[in-house]
Each structure stands twice: as C-alpha cells, then as structure tokens.
Amino acid sequence: QLQLQESGPGLVKPSETLSLTCTVSGGSISGSTYYWGWIRQPPGKGLEWIGSIYYSGSTYYTPSLKSRVTISVDTSKNQFSLRLSSVTATDTAVYYCARLPYSSGWVDSWGLGTLVTVSS
Amino acid sequence: QSALTQPASVSGSPGQSITISCTGTSSDVGSYNLVSWYQQHPGKAPKLIIYEGSRRPSGVSNRFSGSKSGNSASLTISGLQAEDEADYHCCSYAGSSTLVFGGGTKLTVL
Numbered sequence: 001q002l003q004l005q006e007s008g009p010g011l012v013k014p015s016e017t018l019s020l021t022c023t024v025s026g027g028s029i030s031g032s033t034y035y036w037g038w039i040r041q042p043p044g045k046g047l048e049w050i051g052s053i054y055y056s057g058s059t060y061y062t063p064s065l066k067s068r069v070t071i072s073v074d075t076s077k078n079q080f081s082l083r084l085s086s087v088t089a090t091d092t093a094v095y096y097c098a099r100l101p102y103s104s105g106w107v108d109s110w111g112l113g114t115l116v117t118v119s120s
Numbered sequence: 121q122s123a124l125t126q127p128a129s130v131s132g133s134p135g136q137s138i139t140i141s142c143t144g145t146s147s148d149v150g151s152y153n154l155v156s157w158y159q160q161h162p163g164k165a166p167k168l169i170i171y172e173g174s175r176r177p178s179g180v181s182n183r184f185s186g187s188k189s190g191n192s193a194s195l196t197i198s199g200l201q202a203e204d205e206a207d208y209h210c211c212s213y214a215g216s217s218t219l220v221f222g223g224g225t226k227l228t229v230l
Contacts, residue, residue, distance in 0.1 A: 035217070046123065046224035047158075047166065047209050052217060060217040063121050096165060105154030105213025108177070110165040 002026040004097045004111035012091075012118050018084040022097030022111060023077075030055045030075045035100040038071060038082045039107070040093040048093075052100055053080055087118045124149065124210055124222035131228040137198040140225045142210035143191060148220050150191035154213035157186055157195045160224075161206045170195060197227070205229040 008020035022036070029036060037052035051061035053071045061069050065084070073080040084091060095116055099109040125143040132138040142155065149155055155173045158166035168177055170186035173193060183198045193212070197204055210222040 037219075039221075046126075047211070047221040048123075049211075049219040049221060052219075062218060062220075100219075103217075104171070105152065105219060106156035106168060106171040106211065107158070107166070108168055108171075110167075113165050 002099065002109050004099065004109060006095060006097050006111045006114040008114065008116070010115060010117060012087055012116060013120050014088055014118055015086055018082070018087050018091060018116055018118070020082045020095055020097075020114065020116070021079050022081070023079050024099075025078070027099075029073065029078045029080065033102050035060075035102060036073065036080045037098045037100050037107070039096045039098055039110075041096070041113075042090070042093045050082065050084075050095075054102075089118050092116065092118045121148075121214055121218065121220055124212060124220055126208075126210060126222040126225045128223070129226045129228065131230055132197075132200045133230045134200050134202065136200050137196060138200060138227065140195045140197075140208055140210075140227070142193045142195070142212075142222050144193075144212050144220070145191055148212040148214040149188065149193055151215065152213045153188065155186065155188055155193040156211045157184075158209045158211065159204075159206050160209060166209060200229055202229050 035052040038050040070083040094113040096113045097111040098107045157170035160166040174186045214220045
C-alpha cells in the first residue's frame with residue numbers, strides 16, 4: 001500500500017523559504033511510470049498544482065510560481081522535496097505531496113497534507 | 121494558465137442526480153482527454169473518482185460518471201446519497217507536463 005507523508009515546519013515567517021519533504025513508503029520513487037508532485041490548497045479555496053518531478057530529476061512548475069519554486073528528489077531516501085522562497089501570507093495553505101502516473105494528467109495517490117502558515 | 125471554472129456550489133436531494141460543470145480553454149480541457157475529478161471530504165485529502173474524462177478507478181461507485189464536450193467537462197452523480205456531500209474538484213492536463221485545477225464545487229445533499 002503506497003503511502004506519502006509530508007513533513008516540515010508548520011510556521012514560516014514572511015520573506016523566508018518554505019521547505020517540505022515527502023517520504024514515500026510502499027513503493028519506489030525511482031520507477032519510470034510516475035511523476036511526484038506538490039499541490040496546495042489555501043484555507044477555504046480550491047486546489048493549485050505547484051509542480052512535479054520525475055525520478056531522473058526533470059521538473060515542471062506552474063508558471064505563476066516558477067520563479068520561487070524548486071522541487072528536488074532523493075532516490076536514496078525515497079523522498080522528494082519542495083522549496084518555496086520569499087513567502088507571503090498568500091502562501092498559507094495545506095500542502096499535499098502526490099503521485100501522478102507518467103504522462104497522465106491526474107493524481108492517483110495523495111499524502112494527508114500539512115498546513116503551513118506564513119506569519120511573523 | 122488560468123484556473124478552470126466550476127460553480128461554487130450545487131445541491132440535490134437524496135436519490136436525485138446532479139451535474140457539476142468544469143470549463144477550461146482550448147489549451148487545456150479542449151486539447152486533451154485528460155480531465156480528472158476528485159472528491160474531498162472536510163479535513164481530508166482529495167480522492168480520485170474520474171480520470172481520462174470518464175474512467176473510474178477501481179472501487180469508485182458507478183453512480184459517478186464524467187463526460188467532456190469542447191472546452192468543458194462535467195461530473196454527474198446519480199442516486200445522490202448523504203455520503204456524497206463533499207467538495208468536488210476538476211483538473212486538466214495543460215500540456216508540457218503541467219496541470220490546472222478548478223476552484224472546487226461544494227455539493228450539499230438536502
């Protein structure tokens with residue numbers, strides 16, 4: 001049974017960098033049949049795809065966040081990570097890590113999500 | 121890349137059918153048969169209920185169905201049940217390995 005678990009600080013100060021890690025268990029992150037991604041949901045709002053990474057390290061980001069986002073993968077730890085720089089209050093959201101079948105356009109497995117609040 | 125457009129809310133009585141629309145553009149919904157739908161109960165992670173426009177993952181009730189026409193997609197839930205009360209989100213592939221979501225629709229079962 002595949003499980004994804006987000007971890008990282010729940011509170012980040014404005015202008016600092018948000019960093020989250022997703023640990024994958026029950027499956028290998030190195031498989032060629034999946035992307036691994038981050039999706040967020042501001043309180044009371046809809047979902048926003050942030051970006052995805054392939055095990056090889058190829059990355060894809062949503063245009064509106066591209067200048068501030070870095071997604072990386074550590075196959076030795078079966079983890080992938082999100083860094084979002086220069087955060088403001090509008091980056092306050094529940095952040096989900098997720099698995100996306102390769103070349104599919106959908107998410108077939110989600111983490112439980114972690115709330116990150118941007119506040120001084 | 122703009123968010124897909126969904127109604128903020130829909131409602132229906134038990135046993136009825138409801139349809140939730142999802143409108144995109146010729147760059148996303150209209151170009152690919154890769155619309156997906158997710159059900160999200162309060163405080164929970166979303167769950168995939170429709171992919172590739174109309175296919176259901178194993179274990180998802182056949183009361184859920186999806187369709188697409190032009191730049192719009194729809195999710196229909198038939199035989200509404202109390203447990204269907206949730207938020208529903210559409211998503212489309214938008215090319216170059218990118219995705220775009222809708223704003224979400226709150227379904228109330230009366």
